[in-house]
Amino acid sequence: MDIARRWASTLADTKGVSLHPDVLEDVLLDVARESRAQAERAREAAVRRFTALYSASPIGIALADPGGVIVEANAALGRILGRSAESLRGIPIPSLGSADRDINSLRLGVRELVEHTLPHYRERMRLEHVDGPLWVHATLAPLPGDHEGRVYPVLMVEDINELHLLQETLRHQNLHDPLTGLPNASQFSAKLEAAVSAGEDQVALVYLDIDGFKVVNDGLGYEVGNQVLRGVAHKLTSVFHEHDAFVARLTGDGFAVLLHGRFTATEVVNLVQHAFDELAEPMYVDGHGVGVSASAGIVVRPAADTHREVLRAAEITLHRAKEAGKAQWVLHDPELDARSRTRYRIGAVLAGALENGEFELLYQPTVKLADPSELAAVNAGLRWNHPEFGELDSEEFYPLAETTGMTVPLGRWLLAEALAATARWRERFGDRAPEVCVRLPNRLAIDPDLVLLVKEQLDRHNLPGQALRLCTDGPSVLDPRGEVMDSLAVLAELGATMVLTVSGTADLELIPSHQLPVRHVILSGAVVDALAEHDDEVASRHLRHLIERGRELGLRIGAEGVRNREHAARLHRLGVLAARGPFVTEAATGDAIDELIAQHAR
Template sequence: MTPAAESEQPACARFARTWVRSIAGTSYVSLSLAETEQLLLLYTERLVQALFAEPFRSTPAREVGFHLVNAHFTGIETLSRSVALLGDELLSELGLEGDERLQVRVAALQGALSAGYAQALRERTLDEQEAIRQAVLDARDAAEQARRASEARFRAVFAEAAIGIAIGDVRGRIVEANASLQRMLGYGLDELRKRRARDFMLSDDAAEVWRLYNELVRGHREHFRVDKRFVRGDGAEIWTNLTVSLIRDEQGAPNYVVVMVEDVTDRHLLQTRLRHQALHDPLTGLSNRSLFMDQLARAFENADGETRVGLCYLDLDGFKVINDSLGHDVGDQLLVAVAQRLDTYVSGRGRMVARMGGDEFVILIENTRSTQDVITVADQVLHGLTKPIKVGKHELTVSASIGLVEREVVGTTPADVMRDADITLYWAKADGRSRWAQFDAERNAREVARFTLSATMPSALERGEFYVDYQPLVRLADMRVAGVEALVRWQHPEFGRLAPDRFIELAEETGMIVPLGLWVLEQACAQAKDWEERFGADAPFVSVNLAVRQLRDPRLVYDVARILSKVGLRPQRLQLELTESAIMGNADEPLDALRSLYDMGVRIAIDDFGTGYSNLAYLRNLPVHELKIAGSFVEGLRTHSGPDAGDVDQQIVATLVSLAHTLGLTVTAENVETAPQAQRLRAIGCDSGQGWFFARPGPPAQIDELITEHA
C-alpha cells in the first residue's frame, strides 16, 4: 500500500462498513458480516491505492469487480449499489470531494469495476450455457437408457435455469420455453407457442441478426451470439444477450433451434449511462470535447466537394472575476445557465454545442451556405447573453468573445478548423471583447510572421543577420556632412531585407531592444572611430536612436562608457536620439541617466520634436544638445510659393528654430526631400537637414563618398 493510501486507512474502514450495509441482502454469500467487511476492506484499500497511483490505471478496479462475482456477490443490485456508493461516498470519506482530477479517476474506477463485474458474470453465464449445450448434445448421442437420464437432467436444468431457454423448429415456431423466458418476455407458454421468431424481430434490429439466423436454419452455421432488444408483453423494453444454436437430426439435417436468452438490461443501462458520462460535460450536460471532436470528424468524413462547415469558438468575458469574487458555486451555476441559453439558441439539425472546458464553449454548424450563417449564430449568442442571468441572490450580466471560422471542407482538416477558431477567439478578445472576429488568412499570416520574427530575433543577432545603414545629417550652410544617423536593418533568411518598422516594436515588447541597441551602438561607435581616423576633422559624429526601454536600463551609462572606451571614441562624437515621450516623462531615473551622459560629453537629441509633449517650458531644464524637427512640419516647405507653400508650417519651424537657438540648441530638420525645402530651411536658420534630398540610408562606403566629395 502506498503512503497516501496508508494515511487514509480509517477512511477505508468507514467506507467498507458503509459498503457492507449497502449491499446486505442483495446477493447470497456464505460469509458472516465481519468476514464480508474484512473482504470489502481489502477491496477498498485496493481501490484507494489505484486512485492515488501514478501513473493512474483502472485495472485494479476491474479486478475488484471480477473478484466480487467470484466471491458470489452476483446480484445486479450488488453492482448498482457498489457503483453508486463508489461515486458518492469514497471521495467524501477521503475529504477530497472537490478534487476534479480525482473525480475523473473515480469515474474511471466505476467503469472498470462494472466492466470486471460484467465480465465475470458473463463468463459464469457462458459456462452455464456451455453446460446446457453439452447436455443437449449428450441427449442426442447417448444410448436410450443414457438418453432418458440425460433428458431428465436436461429437463431439470431447462426448467430451473436462471436464463431463458426456448426450443423452436427450423420454420421459426416456438416449441418449448422455460419459466425464466416466460417471465422475461411477459408471455405464457401457450402464447409463446403461437408465435414465430419473426414476431420478436423489431424494425430497428440490425440486418446482421436476420442474416445470421437464416444461415443457421439452413445449416450453414452451428450457432451465433448477438445483443438484441425485446419488447415485453406489457410494452416494457429489455436488452438481452441472445445465443442461438442449431440441433441436427441423426442424418445431420437441421432439426431444432435452441435459444438461450440472458437479461442484460441493467448492464446495458449502466453502460449507456457510463457512455453518456464519458461523452458529456457533467456540469452542463452539453457534449464534451471528445464527442464534439468525433462529430466534427464525421462532418469531414461524410463531406463532398461542396460541403461547408462553420465553428463559433466562444469564451465568456470576465468569468474569472465572477468565479474569484462570488465563488465557484456561483460560477458553476452561471455556466449552467449560459449552457442552457446556448442550447436554446443553437439547437437544430446539423448543429451542436459543446463545453470545451472552463468557460469555453464551441458551436458546430454543419452544411453552411456561407459565412453569414455563422455570423447569424454568433450575433444571436451575443444578443442572448446580454439579458441578465439570475444566480441565487445575484443578477449577473456576462458577455462573450467569439472566434468564427467558415469554409469548404475540402482542403482543410478538423485540426485546422479548431486551430483557426482558437486563433480568431484570441483576436476577438484582443479587439475589445463582447464581439466576434472572423478568421482572416492574411492577418493570420502576419501574426505568424510577427511571432516568427520575435522568436528568431535572439538567434538572428548571434548569427549576424543585422547590419547598420547610415544616413547623413548635412549642414545647410555649406552642405557638408556633419553627422550620420545609424539605422539598423535585418537581412532575414526567409523574409529578406527588413526595415526597422518590421521588428523594432517587437524588440521593445520582448526586451530584445536592449541587447540589439547595444550592438547597434557598438557598431556605430566603431564606424565613427574609423571615419575619425581616416578623415580627421571632416569625420562626422554618429547619432544612434535610444528606445524607452534602453533609457530605463540601469546599466545604460556604464554600457555607453564601456563601448566608447572599447573603440576609443571621444564622447563628443556620439549623439543619442530619444523621442519627446521618452525624455519628457515624469520619472527621475531616465533624466538622471541622461544628465550623466550629458556630463560625460555625449550629445543628446530629441527626435521627432513637435509630435509629442512639446512642453517648451520644460525643455530648458533638460540635458539636451539638439532638436530634430518632425518631418510633418517640413513637408509643407516643399515649394517656394503657391497653395502648398506651407506658410503656417514655415512659421512653426521658424519659431522652433528660434526657440532652440535661444536655448543654445542646434536644430536638424527631418524628411528633407526637395531643394526648395532645403533652401527655405537654410533661410529660416535651421542648422542641419536630413532626408532623401541629401542621401538615402546606405552602407558606410556611401558616407565615405559624400565626405570625400565635399572635402
C-alpha cells in the same frame, strides 16, 4: 436384459469358458447394473453442476426449444430484465428486444443457429426492461438435442448498461466542452470535414473571439468568467439555429459556428451582427452586469475546398479582424488572405532568420540643419535580407515580431551590433565619430533587463555611456507592463542620452509630468509631414508652439521623415536643429555608412 443374454450366449461358446450361460447372464447383468448406476450417478452429478451453474450464474440464461421459445430462464435473467424468471417462459427470444433493430437481431441469431449451426452469435443490443431499454451483450449459442441435427438455442445476457452509460459519458466528455456543454474542437473539426467532403451547397465558418476576456477573469474572478462563457454559449446557440448550424467552443474564449446549406454572405453577416448585439447585452452574474464584445472572421464559400483550407482562411480572417481594432467582423477576402498568409509566413521564420544571419544594420544619418555637412548622430535600424521576398524594412516585420515574441531578441541583436559599429567608428575616427541612436522597440523598452543589457554591451565594447542614444516613445513610457521610467533614469545615470519621439503636445508633456531624463526630442508624423510641400500657417503655428515648449524644457529639437532641402529649411526656420530623412540620403549599410562618416569627418 437382451444385451446381457446375447453376450452370455457368445461367451458360453468361447473356448475356455466353463460357466453356464445363465450364470454368465447374471454376471453380465450385475456388470451392466453397476455400470448403469455409475452412469446415472455421473449424469446426476453433471445435472447438479449444470443446475448450480445455471442457477448461480450472474449471467442471465434462457433455454429455448428449437423454435426459439423460452422454456426455462434463470433468476439472473429475471433480475437483469426486472421481472420474474417464471414470467419469461413461453416468450420467444426475439420478443425480448427493445426496438425493431434489437428484435430483428435476435430473430436473425436464432435462425442462423438453427439453419447454419453457428458456434455462437453475439451482439451489443438493448433488451426491454420494465423501466425502459437496457444495454446488454447478448450471446446465442446452440445446445445439441437428443436427435442428430436438432439444436436448442441458449440465450446468455450480460448487463452492460452502467458500462454503456459510462462509455457514453466519456465519449460525450471527449467530444464536448465540460464548461458550456458545446461540442469541442475535436468534434467541430470532424463536423467541418464531413460538411466540406459532402461537396454540396455552401459552408460558412465563423470564428469568434471574445475581446479582452482577461479583464472579466481578472476583475471579477474565474467563476464569474465561467458563467459569462456559459452565457455566451447560450446566446450563440440561440442566434445560430438555421442552416444546420453547429456551434462549438474551441479555446478558452474562442468559439466557432459552422453553417451548411444555401445562403448568401449577407445572410451570414447579418447573423453575426445579431450575435454581436446579443453579446453586448449585459449578463447579470452575482450582481454584475457583464457585456462582452467579440471579433469574428467569416468565411463563406462552396463546399469544395479541404476543411484545413477553410480553417486556415477563418483563422487568418479573425486575425485581420483583431488587428483592425477588435469588436468587429471581417469577411474573408482571397486577395487579402494571400497577403496575410505571406505576412504570417514571414513572421513564422523570424527566429531562424536571425540565427542564419539574414539581418543587417540599416543606418540613417541625422545632420545639423545649420550645417548639413556635420553629423549629429547615426540612427541604427534593422533590415532583413529575406531569401524569397528580398529586402524587408523594420515596418514590415516588427509588428509580426511583437506577435511571435521575437521583438526582444531582435532588439538585443540591434543594440549589440550598433554598439560594435560605434566602437569601430571611434577607433577609426576618434572624437569625430558620431553617436549611435537606437530606437527601442516597445517590447524591449519595457523589458526588465534593459539596463543590464545596455551596460553589458557598453562594457563589452569598452564604450562610455555617452556614445549611445536610446530613443523611445510615449506609448512605451506609459506601458503598464514595464518600469520604463525607472530604466530611463538608470540609463541616463550611465551616461546614455535619452531621446523621445513626439507627435504632439501630449507626448512632450510626458517629460515634465514624469520627470523623464530626456535631452532630445524627435518630431515625427503629421506635425512634420504638414510642412513637406509648402508653408502652412496652422501647421507652422502648431510646430512653433511645440518647439517653444521644448526650449522651455531645455530640450534639443530634431525631426525625422524630412523629404527634401526645402522641407528641411522650413523646419529649420521654425527652430528644428537636426533632422534625418531622404533629404540627407537614403538609408545606408556597412561600407556605405563608413564612407559617409568619413566624408563628414573630413
